[in-house]
Amino acid sequence: MAETALVTGAAGFIGRWVTKELLDRGYRVHGYDDFSGGSRENVAAFADDPDFTIVEGDIRDADRVAAQFDDVDICLHLAAEIDVHESLNDPGSHFETNVVGTQHVLEACRQTDTRLTLVGTCMVYDVADADGGIDEGHPVDPASPYAGTKLAGEDIAMSYYHGYDLPVTVLRPFNTYGPFQKASNAGGVVSIFTKRDLAGETLKIYGDGTQTRDLMYATDCARFIVEASTSDDAVGEVINAGTGEDVSINKLAELIATGDTGIEHVEHHHPQSEIDRLRCDPTKAHELLGWEPTVSLEEGVDRLRTWMCEKEI
Incomplete structure (x- = not known):
């Protein structure tokens, strides 16, 4: 029987591509999304796929989150508030979603012993110098409540790895673009x-x-997330992904x-x-996962x- 992946934020931009990648690999995918940032149109292509289901719900609702974990093998947590500018205007909503909501997901994973992949952001990093890219050991220095709450979510996730031996992987994809991304101020x-x-x-x-930005195409990002979510070597690791340019x-x-x-x-x-x-050093993703981006910026545009x-x- 195929394994089941729970994808929070499945109807969002990256969540949509992660869902497709999982379905293409033979997984059953259970999506969970409140459709505040994503849309049903994003996942309409999967509506007739018997291996895909989606439930409307908010990750700030702990009981509803917990109810999604029946017979789930892995959880890929992408649901988040992601608007940098809005986080400066309304930091509370980002805290409730990105910190409290993430803790709800973690607790559900702990209760069911479900492996978790937390998709973070490169925006947690401090400025890079002119000579090299940003690797996972680069200093963090979040410059917005969005980045700060995402980093806090990462820290809580790793505390579950160290404190409860929960299988956790933290990913920091660099700036991702492609079809289904919003083209408004909240988009890329x-x-x-x-x-x-x-x-x-x-x-x-x-x-x-x-x-500057290191711009990664959506299918490359989704492949990275799924590869990391299914690799034993990625458990307990923080891993960047980008083009290196x-x-x-x-x-x-x-x-x-x-x-x-x-x-x-x-x-x-x-x-x-x-x-x-922002320029990624993707060495760890390559050495640990064998992952490399395949779509150039010109082709992606x-x-x-x-x-x-x-x-x-």
């Missing part, structure tokens, strides 16, 4: 720029645009802009939350543009 810069270019609107860059927001805008699309620099809403340089055109986004 690649999706926002691509949507604006298709609409003939000016691409707006916060600040001077010299800040970073690009400035200025260069990214030039790559995406077509025709007469303009590029404009605007004042940053929350400059204190900005990280100047082209795939996203094609999908947006087909969806008329």
